[in-house]
Amino acid sequence: MEKQRRMWTNLVLVISVVLLAVIPLILIQDSEFAGADGQAEEAIQEIAPTYEPWFESLIELPGGETETLFFSVQAAIGAGVIGYAIGFYRGRVKGRGEKKT
Amino acid sequence: MNKLFWLKGLLLVGFTLYFTFATPQEVHAMHIMEGFLPVGWAITWWVLFLPFFILGLRSLRRVIQENPEVKLLVALVGAFSFVLSALKIPSVTGSSSHPTGTGLGAIVFGPWVMTVLGSMVLLFQALLLAHGGLTTLGANAFSMAVVGPAVAYGVYRLMMRISDKQGFAVFLAAALANLTTYVVTSLQLALAFPAEAGGVLASFVKFASIFAITQVPLAISEGLLTVLVLNLIQSYNQKELRLLHFGKKGTK
Numbered sequence: 001m002e003k004q005r006r007m008w009t010n011l012v013l014v015i016s017v018v019l020l021a022v023i024p025l026i027l028i029q030d031s032e033f034a035g036a037d038g039q040a041e042e043a044i045q046e047i048a049p050t051y052e053p054w055f056e057s058l059i060e061l062p063g064g065e066t067e068t069l070f071f072s073v074q075a076a077i078g079a080g081v082i083g084y085a086i087g088f089y090r091g092r093v094k095g096r097g098e099k100k101t
Numbered sequence: 102m103n104k105l106f107w108l109k110g111l112l113l114v115g116f117t118l119y120f121t122f123a124t125p126q127e128v129h130a131m132h133i134m135e136g137f138l139p140v141g142w143a144i145t146w147w148v149l150f151l152p153f154f155i156l157g158l159r160s161l162r163r164v165i166q167e168n169p170e171v172k173l174l175v176a177l178v179g180a181f182s183f184v185l186s187a188l189k190i191p192s193v194t195g196s197s198s199h200p201t202g203t204g205l206g207a208i209v210f211g212p213w214v215m216t217v218l219g220s221m222v223l224l225f226q227a228l229l230l231a232h233g234g235l236t237t238l239g240a241n242a243f244s245m246a247v248v249g250p251a252v253a254y255g256v257y258r259l260m261m262r263i264s265d266k267q268g269f270a271v272f273l274a275a276a277l278a279n280l281t282t283y284v285v286t287s288l289q290l291a292l293a294f295p296a297e298a299g300g301v302l303a304s305f306v307k308f309a310s311i312f313a314i315t316q317v318p319l320a321i322s323e324g325l326l327t328v329l330v331l332n333l334i335q336s337y338n339q340k341e342l343r344l345l346h347f348g349k350k351g352t353k
Contacts, residue, residue, distance in 0.1 A: 013328060017322045020190075020325075025191050044137060051137075054136050055236045057231040061231050070229055075187040077180070078181065078185075085173050086333050089337035090337045
C-alpha cells in the first residue's frame with residue numbers, strides 16, 4: 001500500500017514537471033525560447049551602454065549544435081550516475097530481502 | 102495524503118497567480134556571462150566565495166571520513182545538480198532557463214558540501230560550454246553554490262521544526278533555493294550596473310522582476326524533482342541516510 005502510494009506520488013510529480021515545461025510552449029507561440037545569454041547582455045548594455053566585456057570565454061563553441069551536444073553529454077553523465085546509484089541501492093535492498101527469506 | 106494535498110493546492114494557487122500576472126517578456130535568467138562583471142566585482146565575489154569553498158572541502162572530507170559508505174550518495178546529489186543545470190526548460194516569459202539542483206544535496210548533507218559540488222558544475226559549464234565564465238565563476242558560485250544551498254538547508258530545517266510534512270519542506274527548500282539563487286544574481290548585476298536614474302535599487306528591480314518571473318515555474322519544477330529523487334533515495338536507502346542522521350526529527 002505504502003509502496004503504491006509512493007509510486008503514485010512520484011508519477012504525479014513527474015507529470016507536473018512535464019506540464020510545467022510544456023504549457024509555456026503551447027501558450028506562447030511567437031517565441032523561440034532562446035536560451036542564449038544574448039538578451040541578458042542587452043539588458044546590461046541598456047543600463048551601461050559603454051561597458052565592454054573584458055574577458056572572453058576560453059572556448060568558443062562553433063555553433064548551436066555543438067552546444068546542444070555538450071549539454072546533452074552533461075545531462076547524460078548525470079542521469080547515468082543517478083540511475084547507477086539508485087539501481088545499486090535498490091539491488092542492495094532486494095538482495096538483502098532475498099537472503100532473509 | 103496530506104503531502105499530496107499540499108502540493109496540489111500549492112500548484113493550483115501558483116499556476117493561477119502565475120498565468121494571471123506573467124506577461125511574455127524576453128530575458129534570460131541564467132548565470133552571469135564571461136567578462137560581464139567589471140574586474141573589481143569579479144574579484145570581490147571570488148574573494149567572498151572562496152572561504153565557503155574551503156569550508157565545503159572540509160565539510161565534504163569530514164562527511165566521507167566519518168562514513169565512507171556515503172560516497173555514492175555524494176555522487177548522486179552532485180549528479181542531480183549536474184543534470185538539472187543542463188536542462189534548459191522553457192518558461193512562460195518566452196525564454197528558457199535552468200534549475201540548479203543544489204537543494205537536494207544541501208538537505209541531505211548540509212549546505213557546504215553542495216558548495217563544492219555546485220562549483221564543479223559551474224566550472225564544467227564555464228570551461229566546456231562557454232556558459233557562465235571563469236571570471237564570473239566567483240559570483241555565479243556565490244549565488245548558486247553558497248546562497249542557494251544555505252537557503253535550502255535553512256528552509257528545510259525550519260519547516261521540519263514547525264511541521265512534519267517532509268515532502269512539502271523539501272519542495273519549499275529546493276524551490277526557494279532556486280529562486281534565491283537568481284535573486285542574488287540580479288543583485289550582483291545590479292551592484293555592478295547601477296541604473297543612471299535610481300541607482301542600484303532601480304537596476305535590481307529591473308533585473309529581479311524579469312528574472313523572478315522566468316524562474317518561478319523552474320523553481321516549482323526543481324522543487325518537484327527534488328521531492329521525487331529524495332523519495333527514491335528514501336525508498337531504497339535508509340541505511341546511509343540514517344548514518345547521516347538525516348530526518349532524525351519527526352520524519353517517517
